Amino acid sequence: MKQFIAPDIFKDSVIAVFTRKHPGADLDAISAMLKIKKEDIFMPMQEHTDTIHILHADRKPVIADAIITREQGVLLGIQVADCVPILMHESKRGVVSVVHAGWRGTAHALLQKTIRLMIREFTCRPENIQMAMGPSIKWCCYEVDSDVFKAVMKQTGEGDYYKEKEDKHCLDLATANKIQALTLGVSEDNIWISDECTYCYPDKYYSYRYAKKPFGRQGGFIGHCSRA
Numbered sequence: 001m002k003q004f005i006a007p008d009i010f011k012d013s014v015i016a017v018f019t020r021k022h023p024g025a026d027l028d029a030i031s032a033m034l035k036i037k038k039e040d041i042f043m044p045m046q047e048h049t050d051t052i053h054i055l056h057a058d059r060k061p062v063i064a065d066a067i068i069t070r071e072q073g074v075l076l077g078i079q080v081a082d083c084v085p086i087l088m089h090e091s092k093r094g095v096v097s098v099v100h101a102g103w104r105g106t107a108h109a110l111l112q113k114t115i116r117l118m119i120r121e122f123t124c125r126p127e128n129i130q131m132a133m134g135p136s137i138k139w140c141c142y143e144v145d146s147d148v149f150k151a152v153m154k155q156t157g158e159g160d161y162y163k164e165k166e167d168k169h170c171l172d173l174a175t176a177n178k179i180q181a182l183t184l185g186v187s188e189d190n191i192w193i194s195d196e197c198t199y200c201y202p203d204k205y206y207s208y209r210y211a212k213k214p215f216g217r218q219g220g221f222i223g224h225c226s227r228a
C-alpha cells in the first residue's frame with residue numbers, strides 16, 4: 001500500500017500529501033519519505049477551535065485548527081482521525097493553508113474563515129484556490145445527534161451532505177465543507193475529495209469512532225519546500 005495519497009489537483013510547485021496509518025503523523029518518517037527536514041514541518045496544537053494562525057518566520061508552537069502561510073521552506077501539517085483534513089493552495093499568490101474540520105470546525109465555518117483571511121491578508125482569490133480533502137468519516141458511518149446536525153446546517157444551508165436514517169442524521173463533513181467553499185467562489189473543478197471513509201477502512205486509517213479512543217492520527221501536509 002502506498003503511504004501517501006497525492007491529490008492531482010495541485011500544481012507542481014507545491015508538495016501536498018495525505019498520509020495513511022503509516023506513517024500517520026510520525027514526523028521522522030514523513031521527513032525521511034518526503035526528504036524534508038523535520039524542523040521544516042509545522043503543525044499546530046489542535047483543539048477543535050476556530051483559531052487560524054498566520055505563520056511568518058516565527059515558528060513557535062501555537063494552538064490553532066487552521067494555518068496559513070506564504071513562507072517558503074515550510075511544510076504545514078494537520079492531523080486527524082475521522083475529521084476532514086483540508087489542504088489549500090492559492091497558486092497565483094503562492095499561499096498555502098491547512099484546516100482541521102471536524103463537526104465543530106464545520107459548524108464554526110472554519111474553512112470559510114480561513115479562505116476569507118487568505119483573501120484579506122494575502123489578496124488571494126477564491127477562483128485561484130485548489131483544495132483537497134483527505135479521507136474522513138462519511139455518512140455511511142457518521143450518525144450525529146440533532147444538536148450537531150443543526151449546528152452544521154446553520155452554517156452550511158441546504159445541500160447534499162446529509163441523509164436521514166430512521167430517526168438519525170448522517171453527515172458527510174467533507175461535502176458540507178465543499179458547499180461552504182463553493183459559497184465563497186471556489187470552483188468545483190478545483191476541489192478534490194477522497195472517496196474513502198476512515199471508519200470503513202480501519203486497517204488503513206485511524207478512526208476515532210471505530211477505535212472509541214484516540215490512538216493515532218493520519219495527516220495532511222502542504223507547502224513550498226525544496227527537498228533536502
Ligand SMILES: [Zn+2]
Nearest residue numbers: 140141197200
Ligand atoms: Zn463508512
